[in-house]
Amino acid sequence: MLSERRLEVLRAIVQDYVGTEEPVGSKALTERHNLGVSPATVRNDMAVLEDEGFIAQPHTSAGRIPTDRGYRLFVDKLAGVKPLSSPERRAIQNFLDGAVDLDDVVGRTVRLLAQLTRQVAVVQYPSLTRSTVRHVELLSLAPARLMLVLITDTGRVEQRMIDCPAPFGDTALADLRARLNSRVVGRRFADVPQLVQDLPESFESEDRATVSTVLSVLLETLVEETEERLIIGGTSNLTRFGHDFPVMIRPVLEALEEQVVLLKLLGEATDSGMTVRIGHENAHEGLNATSVVAVGYGSGDEAVAKLGVVGPTRMDYPGTMGAVRAVARYVGQILAES
Numbered sequence: 001m002l003s004e005r006r007l008e009v010l011r012a013i014v015q016d017y018v019g020t021e022e023p024v025g026s027k028a029l030t031e032r033h034n035l036g037v038s039p040a041t042v043r044n045d046m047a048v049l050e051d052e053g054f055i056a057q058p059h060t061s062a063g064r065i066p067t068d069r070g071y072r073l074f075v076d077k078l079a080g081v082k083p084l085s086s087p088e089r090r091a092i093q094n095f096l097d098g099a100v101d102l103d104d105v106v107g108r109t110v111r112l113l114a115q116l117t118r119q120v121a122v123v124q125y126p127s128l129t130r131s132t133v134r135h136v137e138l139l140s141l142a143p144a145r146l147m148l149v150l151i152t153d154t155g156r157v158e159q160r161m162i163d164c165p166a167p168f169g170d171t172a173l174a175d176l177r178a179r180l181n182s183r184v185v186g187r188r189f190a191d192v193p194q195l196v197q198d199l200p201e202s203f204e205s206e207d208r209a210t211v212s213t214v215l216s217v218l219l220e221t222l223v224e225e226t227e228e229r230l231i232i233g234g235t236s237n238l239t240r241f242g243h244d245f246p247v248m249i250r251p252v253l254e255a256l257e258e259q260v261v262l263l264k265l266l267g268e269a270t271d272s273g274m275t276v277r278i279g280h281e282n283a284h285e286g287l288n289a290t291s292v293v294a295v296g297y298g299s300g301d302e303a304v305a306k307l308g309v310v311g312p313t314r315m316d317y318p319g320t321m322g323a324v325r326a327v328a329r330y331v332g333q334i335l336a337e338s
Helices: 004-020 026-032 039-051 068-078 086-097 102-117 170-184 189-196 205-223 235-244 250-256 259-266 317-337
Strands: 120-124 133-142 145-152 157-163 230-233 275-278 290-297 305-312
Touching: 004 026, 004 039, 004 068, 026 039, 068 275, 068 317, 086 102, 086 317, 102 120, 102 230, 102 305, 102 317, 120 235, 120 259, 133 170, 145 205, 157 205, 170 189, 170 205, 189 205, 230 259, 235 250, 235 305, 250 259, 259 290, 259 305, 290 317, 305 317
Parallel strands: none
Antiparallel strands: 120 230, 120 305, 133 145, 145 157, 275 290, 290 305
8 A cells, every 4th residue: 555645756757758759857756746745755756656557657767757646646536526617617507507408408418518628428318228218109101000109208209100900090199199108108118019019919900910010019119239330520629639649549549449349338327326447457458558538427326327538548537527427417407407
């Protein structure tokens, strides 16, 4: 275990390197920070930190920079989440409050995160499997053609066309709509199949095939893989950090184009806590020079999706963590009120 003084030296090195982009020397540390010890003692502490793998010497200069391990210790032990200022919080609220639907909420959120953190923002759409049904609408388009509209508690809307095996009258349609909503509104998607399995038997024999067809389309909608949608923004921000990537920026951009990679980066949406993955903790080789800060958001206690940012390991972790958490909280409030 490192002593408190050496932890303070590490904290100072991380803060200075993030702020100046220059390797940090012992003389600069004693001038900028009230460490209470001589430069010689700081040099000794830096030698121990280097031996332990928390900092490294990038070239022949006297300065040191944090390693992935050093950033990890900083985040775990030393970095508090920086609270946003009142103007920043108001700006977030005003920007997100103007959203008109779920697509607009997600689009505004990714732009806002990219602007606040000046990094790449990633926002996952709310997952259908973790949502509940707000309403099911059935509309007649032709005697044997219907439109099914599924609305979730997060404001997500899914539409499907249904070709019926036989004409379906307005009275039967209204009956099906009422019975279907009475069973599924407010219920989790995972519970819906069991709740509606006996519904066709309660209709006249000539309507049962159409009712079964409607239920089949509804259940298919609940399990479709399109739920794993996400949106990305601010990739141009990476060009500001070209010198932070050891070879070139292309592998990072290529990795960010792969949706499966991004979903793995964000992690399971059911985990509402904040996760920070640093450097080589990211399994994808193209992202070994990046860090990911992600958190779950939702309309209740349980997260329905995740959002976060991707940037170089030399990032302002307290500020980034504060911005990501604040935006997630506001998005959750909007979904709860929508």
